Amino acid sequence: MPRRTSRDHDGREAHGTRPRGMRHVSVLGPDAYVSSVQAIDLDALWRDGVRVLLLDLDNTLLPRDTNVVPAGSRAWVAGLASRGFRVCLVSNNWHERAHRITGELGLDLVDRAIKPLPFAFLKALSRAGARRSEAAVVGDQLFTDILGGKLLGMRTVLVSPLSATDLPHTLLLRRLEAVVLKGRVPQP
Numbered sequence: 001m002p003r004r005t006s007r008d009h010d011g012r013e014a015h016g017t018r019p020r021g022m023r024h025v026s027v028l029g030p031d032a033y034v035s036s037v038q039a040i041d042l043d044a045l046w047r048d049g050v051r052v053l054l055l056d057l058d059n060t061l062l063p064r065d066t067n068v069v070p071a072g073s074r075a076w077v078a079g080l081a082s083r084g085f086r087v088c089l090v091s092n093n094w095h096e097r098a099h100r101i102t103g104e105l106g107l108d109l110v111d112r113a114i115k116p117l118p119f120a121f122l123k124a125l126s127r128a129g130a131r132r133s134e135a136a137v138v139g140d141q142l143f144t145d146i147l148g149g150k151l152l153g154m155r156t157v158l159v160s161p162l163s164a165t166d167l168p169h170t171l172l173l174r175r176l177e178a179v180v181l182k183g184r185v186p187q188p
């Protein structure tokens with residue numbers, strides 16, 4: 001079994017198979033922090049045994065203030081199945097919009113997730129027939145997506161939000177996210 005190590009303080013990649021940008025920070029620190037879903041090192045996740053991606057929707061796959069999934073996100077999602085990944089959307093959203101977009105993408109959705117609570121993640125894992133060790137949570141918020149994944153011991157990937165538009169309480173939490181991330185910047 002390969003030894004897992006993290007980047008050193010200069011950001012140099014040490015030995016191991018951790019995806020780009022991965023390091024352990026804290027219960028709130030994502031394992032990886034990238035600029036977009038397209039920047040996620042899927043090969044490294046696969047090598048680490050990840051077979052299921054639990055994806056956030058708003059500001060992860062499409063901007064919260066639009067109803068159109070960008071072509072880049074659409075192509076990325078389409079490529080996941082061909083790589084062998086199973087996918088389930090886990091969203092705090094419950095509106096018709098979320099269901100319609102999910103249908104357009106051909107994905108499964110667990111809505112009303114109340115992230116970071118564990119129930120929706122566990123439901124998504126059950127639907128995907130996967131163990132926590134086989135799953136990675138991908139999302140744009142530390143206090144919902146990343147914390148929820150971490151509390152269940154899953155891998156986590158934080159992506160930069162696609163839009164500055166978000167719910168008022170989320171915009172407030174963004175300030176706390178900046179404190180937790182301590183100047184950490186997303187991998188391009």
Ligand SMILES: [Mg+2]
Nearest residue numbers: 056058059140
């Ligand atoms: Mg989101």
